[in-house]
Amino acid sequence: MENLRHIVHIDLDSFFVSVERRLNPALIGKPVIIGGSKDRGVVTSCSYEARQFGIHSGMPSSKAYRLCPHAIFLKGSHGRYSEASREVTKIIHDSVPLYQKTSVDEFYIDLTGMDRFYDPYQLATDLRQRVINDTGLPISFGMASCKTVAKMATNQAKPNGQLRVPHGGEVDFMAPLNISKIPMLGKKTCEKLYTYGIEKIGDLQKTNVRFLESLFGKAGKYIWDKAHGIDDSEIIPYSDRKSISTEHTFHEDTANRHQLETILVSMTEELAFKLRSENKLASCLAIKIRYANFETHTLQEKIALTSAEHVLIPGIKNLLKRAWNQHRPIRLIGVKLSQLCSGSYQINLFEDNEEQIKLYKAMDSINFKFGNKTVCRAAGMEITQRNFNPFHPTV
Template identity: 75%
Template structure:
């Protein structure tokens, strides 16, 4: 079993938010596009390759991006559209492969180990990619290799809209000419320290002794050594094992009115609870995060009975707001997280729920799924709606 060749595929939807917007508005094709928050205070959630040529990248302040690329088209974006597109792709993968991990809204790892006895794994992955492109209209890239790290780096080399297989035994050869900054999770400070020793390419790093790296970086030395040499024993964690779901909202102007903060929390909690119900999950821990205008951040959480029902979650969220916020200090950002997830139904709280309420949730979910999130919501959440909702900011 130890000698079994691993075939790991990393799939990434290219410039996902931008690609979804172009699907609905083809006039955006070929133009520099920025998706994200407000120009004054927001950040870039996604950008087109045309914008990247100007040095723009995700997580960059929108003001900076527009200075670099003044002709860029800025789009606030639609959480509902992106969520639906992600679900479409997930369903195709779910119906096609034996084991996969959804690591983000637009990124997947697939384990095809053992399938080489019956299929050509590269041809299988190629057919899957074409199926996604054909059925969703979205550009997608993949890399295939013996481990997750090399597969992900192969995907990055294959972009945009391409594919690449790194054969077994060729990992070091593939990695050698790449810059050390291409190694996933290798931070800027680590790279700067390696540059001081004349180590710029991964090939340079492959020649370095493990003990030397451990002397400089401690326990992280082994991590760097293994990544540079294409060693990664990380397993594919099934999609269903996700443990939390969260979202945040950065206000256009700092907020110190409780009514606005509560309305925002209600809106976000409804959004997350609806998503849990669609995925057949329930949560047993809820938390809020508050960031003040000096960037001081506080998080409070509490355990709850397993649920995905707003009438239980919202009072708990409001109670946490009272604990976390002093009642007058201006708030820059607020967030909600539901965690300790497990498969289940929101009817599970039989002491709280009744048939009428369950039917109400089912009706709300059906309408929102068909016509988009927030089509039906509580009055408290309507004051916010999608106007200030920023699904791109993540904790």
């Protein structure tokens, strides 16, 4: 008998808003917007009450204010949200054999094989209730035979609900939904399908796969599979121990603070760019110092989840100040970012305005195309000039 898959997708509802409401219950039932002020910034998260006015994440806060002037605007605290995410992660880690953390507020869990001993749906129900009881945060989950359908079930179960799609019921569950409900199906793809009268997933299910391949190439088969609930992608085990690091050995030992900070800026930029290119966030920052006699010291600290160098650089400079005996020359210096998880700009948005976010995306776009360090801070240029054209633009 085939071993049926039991995949659970868990999503914390309006996570950042929920954390704020846990601290201040007076916010419950009101339109709440996280991210900047009504005049400046970007919406990072918003309550369901605010969404009724057409507000969504990534929208300029000024526009959100025009849509809902009576909304409550909060700058937000990424430290609080990171800690709340860790609380939930620990509960899941202690409760299930295999899970994947895909962002600060989203998880996939694989309960395949557990049905020999327990009811997987009851296990997921108990886990959800444990998170609610222990953290006070609302949470939704969907259960299905694959990640795609499980995520769609979660979205249908929100807010603060749960839904199981039985094996063999995937096509019927998906059929009445709009094609835009399929995860990873982009806006342009949907618009192209709309022009052919394909609006519901049921329409897509009836479409010949060869027709879709004529429109989208190899992606046509991928779209057809998704519409039929076919998704063999595995749960990638989550690990808190993943890290990226880089080191620099000096030709001559140095105690020049400016030189050390210049190197650190360049290395931190490099690691931050790598994080963003891999859609990762780091929650631990460390510095490594090796003196002339090879004596080595490391110092690390927990940080709020981030991939932005304007947050990381001050942190690494502070670690240098704390770790370095300034009377001793340094032979080697290194930077390490660890305890990584999947995620993008959602945490960084709290301290960023719209222009800064656009700047990061523009920098990354150029560096993806022409190579890392094509665009970088002036402070990081001194190290790159040995390996790159000295006329590179800086910001």
